[in-house]
Ligand SMILES: NC(=O)c1ccc[n+]([C@@H]2O[C@H](COP(=O)([O-])OP(=O)(O)OC[C@H]3O[C@@H](n4cnc5c(N)ncnc54)[C@H](O)[C@@H]3O)[C@@H](O)[C@H]2O)c1
């Protein structure tokens with residue numbers, strides 16, 4: 001039975017989530033709306049309907065990151081208004097990170113704030129996007145520029161939704177779960193090293209990963225200090241993601257880019273004498289269970305490092321990192337020179353044949 005408390009709301013996982021959803025008390029709400037996209041309408045709404053007893057109206061938006069916009073919010077606000085929503089209405093976000101981010105922002109700002117619940121349907125949303133209160137939308141190609149902190153009434157994590165996700169979509173979540181284990185949970189890390197991990201059937205793994213995020217958010221809800229731990233793998237990961245979107249025929253997903261970031265930033269942790277070479281190798285081998293290696297052309301590595309200098313987390317021209325103190329313990333506010341970062345990307349390039357460079 002998995003129930004995790006975050007501030008004053010509950011995140012239920014697995015069978016507990018189904019039971020809690022079936023027992024959901026709708027009497028406090030004047031009208032209920034369920035926000036879906038065309039994929040979650042097809043794959044997830046039928047399961048939701050089996051478990052949720054109340055009446056509701058459906059609002060369907062087009063799927064995809066390109067629709068995480070203020071224009072989509074306006075469209076949802078119009079639909080809410082024309083269908084009688086008021087301050088006592090409830091919005092149920094049934095979908096991945098795009099639905100949870102957009103729906104949370106819509107609810108938080110409709111008539112100065114109505115209640116909402118999150119029912120994440122992707123692995124990434126289950127362990128990350130639906131948890132922690134960050135909501136928002138993109139402006140043109142700039143991600144998450146408009147947003148606010150809004151906490152749901154409850155979150156229901158139902159792993160069976162993962163059965164209709166593609167491997168490519170699952171990978172988005174793998175990267176964040178590997179990150180959670182590396183920064184905060186040695187036991188979870190041990191479980192992830194197995195060849196047969198299946199998040200759709202092992203709700204304990206999901207719950208452990210969610211608990212890491214909630215405990216960090218609880219200590220630092222507005223991202224002042226401790227929440228920086230969640231940036232592990234993301235300083236180099238974000239630069240690679242942006243670089244690949246501008247330069248590559250097949251742009252890397254966020255999860256794929258973060259998988260490279262995890263290896264490169266683990267290398268930085270090794271070179272700063274925090275983790276041993278054997279631990280570094282163990283991290284690489286485990287990431288390799290979930291991700292295929294990506295080829296990074298030698299002459300592009302400098303461009304990736306240039307992109308890191310624009311990262312909003314940097315101060316005084318130094319590139320700021322969250323690194324590992326050990327496997328299972330992250331450490332914030334670390335810096336690395338450009339030369340060392342370049343070396344970390346060179347190290348990643350040895351990943352495909354796993355002929356790791358051992359010199360210090
Ligand atoms: N708020 C936060 O703290 C936070 C954290 C991490 C990521 N995010 C945001 O999350 C977003 C990415 O989330 P995502 O990866 O879930 O993407 P997504 O919401 O776009 O979902 C990915 C795709 O899977 C489809 N889908 C969703 N559930 C499905 C299911 N069960 N079966 C079949 N198809 C399904 C969707 O329709 C979509 O096409 C980004 O916008 C990112 O900025 C937010």
Ligand SMILES: [Zn+2]
Nearest residue numbers: 176234254258
């Ligand atoms: Zn991420």
